[in-house]
Amino acid sequence: xxxxxxxxxxxxxxxxxxxxxxxxxxxxxxxxxxxxxxxxxxxxxxxxxxxxxxxxxxxxxxxxxxxxxxxxxxxxxxxxxxxxxxxxxxxxxxxxxxxxxxxxxxxxxxxxxxxxxxxxxxxxxxxxxxxxxxxxxxxxxxxxxxxxxxxxxxxxxxxxxxxxxxxxxxxxxxxxxxxxxxxxxxxxxxxxxxxxxxxxxxxxxxxxxxxxxxxxxxxxxxxxxxxxxxxxxxxxxxxxxxxxxxxxxxxxxxxxxxxxxxxxxxxxxxxxxxxxxxxxxxxxxxxxxxxxxxxxxxxxxxxxxxxxxxxxxxxxxxxxxxxxxxxxxxxxxxxxxxxxxxxxxxxxxxxxxxxxxxxxxxxxxxxxxxxxxxxxxxxxxxxxxxxxxxxxxxxxxxxxxxxxxxxxxxxxxxxxxxxxxxxxxxxxxxxxxxxxxxxxxxxxxxxxxxxxxxxxxxxxxxxxxxxxxxxxxxxxxxxxxxxxxxxxxxxxxxxxxxxxxxxxxxxxxxxxxxxxxxxxxxxxxxxxxxxxxxxxxxxxx
Numbered sequence: 001x002x003x004x005x006x007x008x009x010x011x012x013x014x015x016x017x018x019x020x021x022x023x024x025x026x027x028x029x030x031x032x033x034x035x036x037x038x039x040x041x042x043x044x045x046x047x048x049x050x051x052x053x054x055x056x057x058x059x060x061x062x063x064x065x066x067x068x069x070x071x072x073x074x075x076x077x078x079x080x081x082x083x084x085x086x087x088x089x090x091x092x093x094x095x096x097x098x099x100x101x102x103x104x105x106x107x108x109x110x111x112x113x114x115x116x117x118x119x120x121x122x123x124x125x126x127x128x129x130x131x132x133x134x135x136x137x138x139x140x141x142x143x144x145x146x147x148x149x150x151x152x153x154x155x156x157x158x159x160x161x162x163x164x165x166x167x168x169x170x171x172x173x174x175x176x177x178x179x180x181x182x183x184x185x186x187x188x189x190x191x192x193x194x195x196x197x198x199x200x201x202x203x204x205x206x207x208x209x210x211x212x213x214x215x216x217x218x219x220x221x222x223x224x225x226x227x228x229x230x231x232x233x234x235x236x237x238x239x240x241x242x243x244x245x246x247x248x249x250x251x252x253x254x255x256x257x258x259x260x261x262x263x264x265x266x267x268x269x270x271x272x273x274x275x276x277x278x279x280x281x282x283x284x285x286x287x288x289x290x291x292x293x294x295x296x297x298x299x300x301x302x303x304x305x306x307x308x309x310x311x312x313x314x315x316x317x318x319x320x321x322x323x324x325x326x327x328x329x330x331x332x333x334x335x336x337x338x339x340x341x342x343x344x345x346x347x348x349x350x351x352x353x354x355x356x357x358x359x360x361x362x363x364x365x366x367x368x369x370x371x372x373x374x375x376x377x378x379x380x381x382x383x384x385x386x387x388x389x390x391x392x393x394x395x396x397x398x399x400x401x402x403x404x405x406x407x408x409x410x411x412x413x414x415x416x417x418x419x420x421x422x423x424x425x426x427x428x429x430x431x432x433x434x435x436x437x438x439x440x441x442x443x444x445x446x447x448x449x450x451x452x453x454x455x456x457x458x459x460x461x462x463x464x465x466x467x468x469x470x471x472x473x474x475x476x477x478x479x480x481x482x483x484x485x486x487x488x489x490x491x492x493x494x495x496x497x498x499x500x501x502x503x504x505x506x507x508x509x510x511x512x513x514x515x516x517x518x519x520x521x522x523x524x525x526x527x528x529x530x531x532x533x534x535x536x537x538x539x540x541x
């Protein structure tokens with residue numbers, strides 16, 4: 001008999017004691033029980049010790065999804081569950097019992113953002129009702145790499161519909177199929193996007209690991225808003241084949257986890273060249289042992305450039321950032337203040353990026369849709385626009401201005417487009433390279449963004465700034481790691497490096513994580529005003 005209690009059993013015991021779903025979600029597990037917030041390395045250690053099985057781990061997460069995602073606070077982080085997940089877990093348990101362990105992900109559950117195909121009978125929808133029948137029965141190469149490494153695909157995570165590339169007024173984390181992803185730290189606040197469900201599910205302890213995708217900010221923002229680790233790799237390190245596209249120039253999948261160690265283990269499994277994706281031709285040459293460099297003293301002597309946010313600043317985040325910088329210094333890092341590019345230069349990058357992405361999206365999406373199963377009737381961008389116009393469930397909150405602009409965009413061979421893409425990449429790389437070289441630093445750090453803002457379908461969301469665009473457009477890697485919280489809302493530290501510097505970013509991020517242990521578990525509060533210090537002030541009687 002297993003000594004570890006699964007958290008499914010713990011949930012049942014807490015329910016019997018009369019605790020509400022949110023209270024059960026954050027309650028400390030009974031003695032001997034495995035926490036739903038355990039990392040993959042902790043779960044793997046329990047399985048190696050014989051006190052946990054992958055089957056029980058999967059059952060426990062399925063119970064927690066039923067408890068918190070489909071009922072209780074209704075996080076809406078999970079769109080679909082893999083019907084074969086338990087069978088896959090049992091098979092991996094049998095392998096372990098027979099002496100075969102594939103690696104640090106053996107038997108560990110993973111959610112895929114629902115724009116990544118998997119051969120498990122689930123549809124890949126990008127959140128759109130137009131793709132509800134998109135069951136391709138094929139694994140994206142990154143999924144095959146994960147399952148070959150022993151991961152169990154638990155299902156698909158909700159997202160911002162079409163990876164937030166449908167409307168200029170979209171609500172991050174909302175899809176026509178899955179509804180709105182709620183932030184587990186405060187249910188009225190954004191989970192950001194577009195990998196909203198991936199971030200919220202990992203933060204809420206609905207799964208151990210998740211895969212997100214990013215074109216510009218779609219891994220790093222939801223990771224930061226949900227207080228988890230997120231890595232946008234160098235574009236071309238991870239295959240994009242069988243992933244619903246926006247841009248071959250900027251798209252990349254990336255890991256979202258509760259620890260830097262787990263992100264490194266995921267990247268080690270996911271990275272590599274793919275003959276079907278020409279953009280990954282150099283991946284095998286640059287792939288590294290990402291776990292080998294994870295040492296607590298990695299910051300000793302590291303030269304790090306310090307960025308100062310000037311747009312959308314949050315004073316509370318600034319204070320936490322100062323604490324993070326102090327922790328870096330204490331760990332032995334040499335900090336150098338860096339002058340960032342001026343607003344005009346950043347504006348030129350963004351303007352060229354926006355126009356180029358519309359052209360790339362139209363070409364890439366039309367090619368993707370044309371190859372889908374016959375049951376998918378919307379087989380072009382124009383057909384999707386028509387579908388949304390006649391389907392009221394797709395447009396209750398926002399329209400499709402980006403779709404319509406992309407439909408009018410020129411061909412991918414247009415000279416104007418080619419100049420815009422070249423300019424965007426050149427300007428972004430030059431800006432990052434100049435900061436790194438002028439200050440003679442290995443990486444740059446800054447606040448990933450401010451604390452999550454309230455979801456407001458009337459007035460829209462407020463932006464608290466971000467460093468995502470330069471690494472996104474240049475194709476350089478961007479890691480975000482928890483650095484603290486503002487009244488229970490997470491804020492993260494961004495680490496940005498040159499192309500193919502993932503091993504070093506992860507090493508430095510790991511050392512920062514070990515020095516600070518800044519990540520906190522969510523409380524599933526209805527709003528920040530429900531925190532005792534605010535509730536007493538709101539109603540002092």
